[in-house]
Amino acid sequence: MALELRNHDQIVNEAAAIAQQSCPDLTDLTPGSAFRALLEAAAFNSEWQQFLTVAVLRQTRAATSRGDDLDSYFGDFGLTRLGSVSASGTVTFSRFSTTGTALVPLGSIVKTVDGTVSFTVVKDTANPRWDIGLNGYLIAGGVGSVTVPVAASTPGASGNVRAGTITMIASAIPGIDAVANAAGFQNGADGESDEAFRARFTNYINTRSQATTGAVEFAVASVQQGLTFKIVQNKDAAGNESRGSFVIFVDDGTGSPPDALMSAIHDAVQAAAPISMPFYLLPAKVVTANVSLTIKAKPGYSKASLIGAVAAAIQDHINSLGVGEPLSFYRLAHVAQDTVEGVQNVDTLLLNGHAENVGGEPNQSVHAGSIAVS
Structure with a gap:
């Protein structure tokens, strides 16, 4: 009371x-x-x-404790708060002259246009431009650019920047003239809030002695913030009928969860799943949503001033969808009108060139692609 x-x-x-x-x-x-x-x-x-x-x-009391007191309370049960997560994505380094080669070294730092958020170039051995001997990404002669992965230097939601906002090269790179991010970042997260920690504790207690779907869901959700996933029972990795098996499709917001994260999820599920029950852990298949729409402004509003806000609202809506959730074609019009003050109507709308939903399969994760507002 x-x-x-x-x-x-x-x-x-x-x-x-x-x-x-x-x-x-x-x-x-x-x-x-x-x-x-x-x-x-x-x-x-x-x-x-x-x-x-x-x-x-x-x-x-857990219901009234906060901060360190809540950490201490749940620590007695072996449960710890989930930490913050660094936003990650890709940026493209380009150069004016393509004579000779250029190298983007590992650890190079780039910043947003206002200089407040920094990102560091990280290793991706699967990138064809990665050179293990030079410890960086090599731009060959005659090539004008290279796209490389970066991660926010400071973990947290502050790293969730919009497309086109990373434009500064903080550490000089010989032969490189510009940098830009074609897509926004959305997988950064602040440390777990007290409310989320309490909710997870309830699931923790309720699934300790159970090898159930809820126990597996709790195991996955406790690895890292920002994960979305879908569990499909009685199927194998190829989608064939397999009684007693289950598949977990996971997305961390990037569309390509790193191997270390997938390994951590596998170990967590292994500890929660019933003994001898086979399971498969797979990254969700990315479905890119390219949106084009024409808006009409209300009297007293300038259409030009609304375009950026509409594009941002649509991108946020698309990227908020979890694995297995469909992107509703008709919902996009409502997002534009309900979220942005000044939009009177959406005259035309296409989603991947059609007037139909995308995604919705258990193994799919919808990500925002190009968003053209006029």
């Missing part, structure tokens, strides 16, 4: 009312009177006792 706390004036007024009811002759409650002073002193003491009560509750 909620605590019924009182402030100083409420305590004084209630005490005065009770005292006057019990002894009507006590009528002098003017500021500075002896009786008023006694009531105010008692009120201050009551407020201090209220504070102590709240402080004790905040440190001894």
Whole structure:
């Protein structure tokens, strides 16, 4: 039940009312009177006792504890808070002159146009431009650009930047003149909130002695924030009927979860799944959603000022979909009109060149592609 706390004036007024009811002759409650002073002193003491009560509750109950106190409470059960996640994606380094070769070294730093968010070039041995001997990405003679993976230098949601905002090269790279990100980043996350931590603790307790779907879901969700996934039962990795097996399709927001993350998810599921039950862990298949639409502005609004906001709203909606969730064609029009003030109507709309939904299969994850608003 909620605590019924009182402030100083409420305590004084209630005490005065009770005292006057019990002894009507006590009528002098003017500021500075002896009786008023006694009531105010008692009120201050009551407020201090209220504070102590709240402080004790905040440190001894999961429902009221916060921050470090909540960490300590759940730590007794072996559960720890999920940390923040660095946003990641790709940027393209380009050069004006294609004479000779150029190298983008591992660890090179780029920044957003305002200089507030930094990203570091990371290793991707599957990238055809990666050169293990030079420890970087090589641009051959006659080639003008190279696209490489980067990760935010500081973990958290601040790394979720829009397309075209990474334009500064913080560490000079000989032969490289410009950098840009064609797509926005959306997989960065701040540390797990108290509310999310409490919700996960409930699932943790409820699935400790169970080898159920809920236990497997909890195992996957506890590896890292920002994961979306779909569990398909009685199927193998090829989609064939396989009684007693299950497949997990996972996406971390990038469309290509790294091997280290997939390995961590596999180990977590292995500890939660029933003994001898085979399972398969696969990255979800990316379905790119390219959107084109024409909007009409309300009177008093400039269409040019609305285009960027509409594109951002549509991108956020698409990238918020989890694995297995379809992207509704008709929902896109509602997003443009309901999210952005000033949009009167959507006149034309195409999704991948058609007027139909995309995605929705258990192994699919819809990601935003090009968004053209006019």
